[in-house]
Amino acid sequence: MDIPLLLSRQSFVCQSRDICYPIIIFTTVNMFGRVATVLIQFLILANAYAQTETEPPTTLTTKAPTTTTPSTTTTVVWETETLNEGQAIQKALQYLLQHRQPDWGWGNDTHHVMLTLQLANNTGKEIEQQGLEMQLSAKQMEIEILLMMSKHHESPPPLGRLAAYTLALGALCKDPRSFHGRDLVAALLHREPPHDLEFAYATLAACSSAAHVRRRHIRRLLDIANAAADHSLDTISMVILALRCVVQDHRHRSLIHFVRRPMAGLARQQHPDGSFGSLTTTALAIQALEESESGAGGPGGAGHQHWSLPAARKWLLERQHADGGWGDVAGTAAAVAALTPASLAAVRPPHCSDKLLDTRHEPMDSNGGDGSLKLAYQSGHNNNDSDARNVSFTYTLWLGTNVTENYTLYMVAPRNISFYHVMRMAAEQDPKFKFEASEWPNGHYVHTLAGHKEEPMGYHYWLLYRLPEVPDPTSPPGNQLVAPVGVDDLLVEDGEHYLFWYKKL
Template sequence: MSKSLNIFAVCISVMLFGLWGSVFGRDQDTASSEKKTEKELERALQWLVSQRGKDWGWGGLETTQALLAVSLTRTGDPLERELTTKQMEVNLVLQLWRHHETPALTPAKIAMYSLALSANCHDPRQFHGHDLIGSLLHHEAESDSEFALCSLAVCSSGAHVRKRQIRRLLDIANSKHTVDSLGGVVLALQCIVRDHRNRNLQHYLKKPILALAHLQQSDGGFGSLHSTALAIQALGDETEAWNRSSAVSWLLDHQGPDGAFFDVTTTSEVILALAHKGLGSVREIDCDESPVDVEAPSAAIIPHLNILPEAKPNTTLKANKTISSASDKQKKPTGVIVTPKTESETEKNEDVTVSYTLWVGSNVTENYTISITTPHNSTFYNVMQLAAEKDTHYVFSATEWPNGHYVHTLAGFKEQPMSYHYWLLYRLPSLPDPSNPPVNQLVAPTGVDDLIVEDGEHYLFWYKKL
């Protein structure tokens, strides 16, 4: 009997040891898998940032997708994200102003813009005189997947989703079985039930979540990179009905050697899935903290140019205006003034002459114009340097980034992102007239370093509220 008990004890010990080893092995595999995912996620983010243009955008709606990815993962410097947000806002303003010339914005596009604005603590309900959320509520998308995306955007902005829209979401959940429609519905309903007024809807999530989980294919994916990324965002850490690690592995199998997942839009979607920071997390961002004005670095020192100490500004200006000093409300930029080589060092037979105007205020309370002669093939940045040497009104500060200079201060007026005050550069066919200000279609198409000036052109830097 004693011998039998000993044998039984040994068997139990072996079983427990095997079970412990199995669990320990799975934990090691999970840790290894998560470490690999983090590494590939970092490569994808690096590729995405490398595709950003010199205007801080990615071009069109891709800027919105990429901005969501870098904002929700907190990638890069806050100032960089704010510059990208500014570029996106300019693009959207142009589309809103050109609605008679270009195809109208679809509800899905407005929803993406709204999500990106909310992710960066900008209210889409008060977008320069436009209520983007009100537009989504009054103009419903026809397709189920787009309608779900619009509902998510409305909820993420903090607005109340109407009962009629909730009923349609529930109808889609009960009748449609595509990854895109179910994924969008789950994300929208997950956001809606966070509102205490809609907590009773929690049990309605079980059916679409289960239906979406059952659409996972044998290879781990959900049909495409877009659909798989959306499904992972919607299903989250739900493990009973689907296999998350298998879906993530399927995504990583389609990653390119450079870290990309085909293009900017798809890479941005996959990043959100891998980072556990999907579109559903936009509403979780805390925007109640007091905004912090990000201080830009001092003026860049450019090699191969003469550097002079910053001169004290004149207190007597044109039109009885004064450049702010240390005692004024607007502080002068610190650092150095970057000035170019003298005209005698260049070939005079290839010179071009342009006008360079500064406007301050949406109502143009300050107006200065200077004529600049510069060598052929000069950039507008060269023009700015010459102007700063000749007239203290044109003293500027710029941040030097790997993809060019970003001018943030002119004539003592620094951009204020929190109040939407920015410097906008226009390239015009004639001298700017305050009584007939230029439309935003004439905003310069590129940055100051890539803008080659031509003889007889007119340039305007306008400090205004967007």
């Protein structure tokens, strides 16, 4: 007579992404190795187990039981099945929350995780509103941004991290152009990175954050797209995402024709196993190409016939580890972002639209205009007066003829403000920019900055330059770029760069 041995394990089944029910699986193993499985599902109140995508589900540990009998040893191997996308996302979100550090951040990946959590959120509100822990994580991210920006005198903030922070702030319905008195978007747009991937990432972040996307930036994106064969798959994916953001303005809809070719080329790079190479490359390609399934150029136009979205998603799902992650926090965040309905092409949630004032009125033309997308944030009321809009610019200090010290502030100020007022604003932001000036009938004369006073006997003076781009110590500006007027009469302009240089004449 067979003596059955009763084994059990706990698991769960999900009706949707939001509702999961616990189940217990009983397995009987008899002396002859025959296995029979009975699945009992306990119906418990659904709302007791309802979970949002950003709240960690109840931890359910599944372990294979180990049982030894006197007469024989039976090894039970549980067959693991690939989770569906909803289950995989929930398990990955739990993994991310479990790897949150004591300071409520995720180390160098805080921005990526916060962006991913918001992309995976379908509650119609910011994740900050869903609990104290998420508020603490959001504050930790803000602290990281402020620390990064405070080190500008040592070196400019890394462009990739700055773009990621900007995207995360935009996803949380925050204004990156007015972040504790700092303009993160200006910091992005005032630097022309030599690497095309960084450039596309920065442009995507600026466009997604309701900022200016200048005509020359759009042209560079198009140049990269037209030479797709010369660039990496990551670069082409990011360019496609940036252009997808740009063409959301109806005045730039015609640019979609320039996007279809690189999308088709990227689609053809899919491997037979469904991937595009590495995990991060596949995740980014999915976000760039999934638009072709639902409208990036329409059926037959953008390359959907050249690739399989289900195969790419399946490849990702099959590589999810038992703990819910994809190896580490960064890889998990990338995979989840690819599996969620939202993507980097549109990080700002629809419910944030009431915080924007649509002023996109400068199409790409050849009449000498800037040809940029213009979006300004509303501050509680509509204001269509163009003179009331803010301008963004940089203010730099150089010390020494050979530039031994270099400090830069990325600033935003009201239009038609004098540079003297800008200097007072900068001095409040950073002690390095404190100054002293003598008052004369024709205005203020600045003689001391950053603790360095002019030395007429040694021919050391402070000179103010007005520049079209961020000053580069390896290529200092000529004297023809010295400001023609004093600090009181010089009005700051959008997109310009101002340099005070302490040098020997």
